[in-house]
Amino acid sequence: MPLPQTEMPGRLQAHFAERGIRITQQRRAILQVMETASKHLDASQLLRKAKKIDASVDRSTVYRTLRLLKRQGLIDELDLMHLNGEKHYYERKLNRDHIHMACLRCGKIMEFVSDVFETLKGEVEKDCRFHIVVSRLEIGGYCASCSK
Amino acid sequence: MPLPQTEMPGRLQAHFAERGIRITQQRRAILQVMETASKHLDASQLLRKAKKIDASVDRSTVYRTLRLLKRQGLIDELDLMHLNGEKHYYERKLNRDHIHMACLRCGKIMEFVSDVFETLKGEVEKDCRFHIVVSRLEIGGYCASCSK
DNA sequence: GCTATTGTCGCAACTGGTCGCAACTGCAAT
DNA sequence: ATTGCAGTTGCGACCAGTTGCGACAATAGC
Ligand SMILES: [Mn+2]
Ligand SMILES: [Mn+2]
Ligand SMILES: [Zn+2]
Ligand SMILES: [Zn+2]
Numbered sequence: 001m002p003l004p005q006t007e008m009p010g011r012l013q014a015h016f017a018e019r020g021i022r023i024t025q026q027r028r029a030i031l032q033v034m035e036t037a038s039k040h041l042d043a044s045q046l047l048r049k050a051k052k053i054d055a056s057v058d059r060s061t062v063y064r065t066l067r068l069l070k071r072q073g074l075i076d077e078l079d080l081m082h083l084n085g086e087k088h089y090y091e092r093k094l095n096r097d098h099i100h101m102a103c104l105r106c107g108k109i110m111e112f113v114s115d116v117f118e119t120l121k122g123e124v125e126k127d128c129r130f131h132i133v134v135s136r137l138e139i140g141g142y143c144a145s146c147s148k
Numbered sequence: 149m150p151l152p153q154t155e156m157p158g159r160l161q162a163h164f165a166e167r168g169i170r171i172t173q174q175r176r177a178i179l180q181v182m183e184t185a186s187k188h189l190d191a192s193q194l195l196r197k198a199k200k201i202d203a204s205v206d207r208s209t210v211y212r213t214l215r216l217l218k219r220q221g222l223i224d225e226l227d228l229m230h231l232n233g234e235k236h237y238y239e240r241k242l243n244r245d246h247i248h249m250a251c252l253r254c255g256k257i258m259e260f261v262s263d264v265f266e267t268l269k270g271e272v273e274k275d276c277r278f279h280i281v282v283s284r285l286e287i288g289g290y291c292a293s294c295s296k
Numbered sequence: 297g298c299t300a301t302t303g304t305c306g307c308a309a310c311t312g313g314t315c316g317c318a319a320c321t322g323c324a325a326t
Numbered sequence: 327a328t329t330g331c332a333g334t335t336g337c338g339a340c341c342a343g344t345t346g347c348g349a350c351a352a353t354a355g356c
Contacts, residue, residue, distance in 0.1 A: 022322060022333060058336050063313060079227065086343065101278050112276055116268040123264050129292035130249050130258070137285045144277035170303060170352060206306050211343060320335070
């Protein structure tokens with residue numbers, strides 16, 4: 001089962017500079033956390049980690065920076081089936097979209113890259129004349145070990 | 149006061165009866181709203197409409213009933229790309245899954261049924277040995293009239 | 297119909313995400 | 327280096343969703 005290829009250690013901060021977006025102390029801390037994160041951070045985890053780098057970082061700034069990163073297409077927002085409450089999860093956008101699967105029993109999160117998914121998106125673009133910017137496929141169910 | 153109990157119960161209420169789930173005045177009101185809704189209600193709209201049928205319905209009961217309906221597989225929960233804040237939208241689960249597309253410019257929501265989507269889910273079940281219970285594909289982008 | 301059982305409800309307190317505002321700061325022009 | 331200012335921040339108030347609890351009401355059994 002194919003896994004998503006990890007992006008080069010590219011810099012979120014570089015994207016900001018290129019697009020003339022102001023780089024503040026707080027944003028630097030938040031971006032650094034997002035860069036180095038093992039995936040799927042939620043907002044409060046992100047806040048806690050960013051505070052370790054710059055203690056002045058406030059909750060609102062985390063949410064505002066997440067919104068900015070989303071608008072810039074640099075991160076994806078996930079529900080992961082809301083297995084643990086309503087919160088959302090964030091991960092750096094990779095070269096290729098991937099599907100997320102969440103096991104409703106053990107809570108494991110799996111990722112899957114598929115050509116059929118690409119085909120499906122192509123179909124939507126053609127049949128609906130819809131120009132896709134972002135797409136998100138999340139599946140809930142039972143993983144191999146839990147479905148026995 | 150709630151409507152008379154002799155009123156023709158909808159499918160949701162029938163499902164509750166079959167499964168031995170207690171049918172209360174408040175739930176009857178909420179189910180009735182979900183049955184007759186043109187789609188994609190959010191929680192506060194649902195609360196407002198349900199209160200018109202039974203004024204005693206409380207916010208918590210709406211959320212608890214939504215959770216119950218989700219667990220029973222009777223409704224789907226959608227983000228619709230969080231075009232209007234973080235809230236979630238709900239719709240009755242239909243015979244066949246469909247994709248949701250949201251236009252980032254005009255806000256229009258479109259639905260699309262695709263065999264390729266079914267193929268993709270089949271692939272996930274087979275390749276990942278994952279038993280799918282619920283799936284949700286949401287796409288953000290620009291509709292035909294907005295992408296010119 | 298009446299009562300006992302137990303699931304559900306409304307309420308109020310709490311948590312997590314948002315927003316308006318005044319203070320601050322990154323950055324670029326001098 | 328200094329200055330000027332738009333963009334950004336922390337803060338506090340606010341709003342939406344959750345939870346624990348005592349009161350209540352839907353059902354089953356009499
Ligand atoms: Mn969501
Ligand atoms: Mn992922
Ligand atoms: Zn599992
Ligand atoms: Zn549009």
